[in-house]
Amino acid sequence: MNEMMRREIETQANLLPKLQPTLAELADTLPRMAGRIYAGGCGDSAFAPQALQDVFRSLGVEIISKTSMELSSYTRFQPSDTVLLSSISGGTKRTVEAANAARERGADVVAITCNGESALAQAATSTLEMPFKPLSRKTPHTLDYAVTLLATAEIARSHGGFEASTLASALSDLDKVLAAAEERANQIAEDHSPEGKVIFLGSDCDLGTANYAAAKLHEAGGLTSFAAETENFVHGMNFMLEPQDMLAILASTEAGIRRGQTVADAFSPLCATHILENEKSIPKPANALSLLLGTTFTVQFLCLKIADKMGLHLEEPRAGRPRGSQHAAAQSAAMGF
Template identity: 45%
Template sequence: MRREIAAQAGILADCLEPLSARIGGIARPEGWIMAGGCGDSAFAPAALKGFFDAIGIQLEATTSMQLAGFTRYIAGDAVVLSSISGNTRRTVEAAHVARASGAHVVAVTCGKTSALAKEADDVVVLPFTPISRVTPHTLDYLVTVEALAVMGLHWIGEGTDPLIELFALMPRWSEAARDFAEDAVSAMDPAGKIFLLGGGPDLATAGYGAAKFHEAGGIPAIAAETENFIHGMNFMAEPPDSLFAIATAPLSIRRGAEVAANFRSFLTSTALIEPEPLDRGPFEPGGWQSALAALLSTTLKVQHLCLAYADRFGLDVTAPRAGRDFGAQHAEIQARIMAM
């Protein structure tokens, strides 16, 4: 996991040119655009909402299950489905249902000959090889984010050169994220739950962050909207727990700060997870570069938070439930259900 996090900036930069070439032939859809997948592949388009809003593309981020069984398609719709393997069962089903209904399907995958690729009208083969698929996914997630962002920029006729400048900032952001995470986990109690809060696209980043703790060892981590948390979910919070509010937008920052401050005397640890300051220069406040920079730097913080937690409490992130009781049973049940 540590090696994946460290490799991300370089691999994202290396992927940029081949991604631009592979996406260059995909025309902008005329109708409604939906994007999703399972797990991280569902979080990625949702976390990019601020970016897509900034470039003027209305995109509905959803899940493979929603797309497979609960979506009505009309001619001209487009569905972008992501799966690193290309064989995620529900995502393949979503592609089949969407295409059979007349929607245009774009697959984003490492699996050039995968089941998902075979169901798609266009295929974007991600130009990298995953470092690991047995630790909490970091690199795979951000390459998916990059591919979706490049696709959006292509659809509005915008060049990708500013992405090079953003990726160049990632090592500095990663150092800041590591410092933040090490400080945060020093006060955390392993007996406590972890609440990750956010609003809008920050809620998707909170969901991604919670998933990293689940993958790292079945750690009780709960993602929720910042506002909804204080409408009942707050009664689950107990003194050993920790609370982190992911905050990249004005409302998320204001409300996240209020919630964190009010729980500070009650919970073991509370903090805001905010983006690192961006030297404005060519980056327009409120523009797509700023939105993407905020997503990248906060994502690095939740990645480092999970890694620092695993280091401090001695979790073997390569083993189901970090080697604790019932890991094998969970892994067997998961494999069986995912194959159904």
């Protein structure tokens, strides 16, 4: 069951190392960024720059993560600003609106997309066209998210003045990283109850991955899942925990691991609790990207394992659950305006 999602996850091990030199070269051809640097999009494209915050820091680059709606409606751009906007199709309406809003105020816009002829590319100042085609857009998105992570990281790497090979070591032995991620996901999935909620916690960059993780379960048939900042969770949200729920705490920074373990210990008597730590001895900044990919692969596999366990058919509308066609129609209508 769900062979397509598994195929997309496993393809990452071969495709990411193959794409890295090309993405690095494309990033190096982009105009030099200046002023404040924003990055965002909708859905996964909003989560990606948030999840990359530790990678950005390791490169000495400050990038402000915002959603497309925040950028298009609530951001006061200056002519010196640069805005990175990602969309696989390049047709996401709010993201195109964000590009137009930034351009109207004189800011530069870099489109990160698979479609160089798209509305987003046409609205942008320059474009990084990702040289790959998603295998599927019906299953919870995995491969295209990882490529967006890498493309955005390469733009930051180039801006920081690092060599084109700087991030390459983060992509070595991805087969082993995937295998370890699947094993970890198997352990976590054993504690999943179809009647329960899954709550992902994280701080800073890990909150971006927690948002991505919750979104995968939303895409997998509308399963009940939430994402929250680790510290903020204990100020009231914790009262929603029930015995059938599962708490998954993502932690890849020193502060995140320290606080995450405390929170995990505190709530383990109430429900199944897991802390996803990832540590590797790869020099920075490749280390930060490696940690991010390890956590990303784990939550991708966790989504797949839960879907298989529940008998969900991920390529069907709402994964085969009731009223799938109505949900798909409502989503399409909302996105179209």
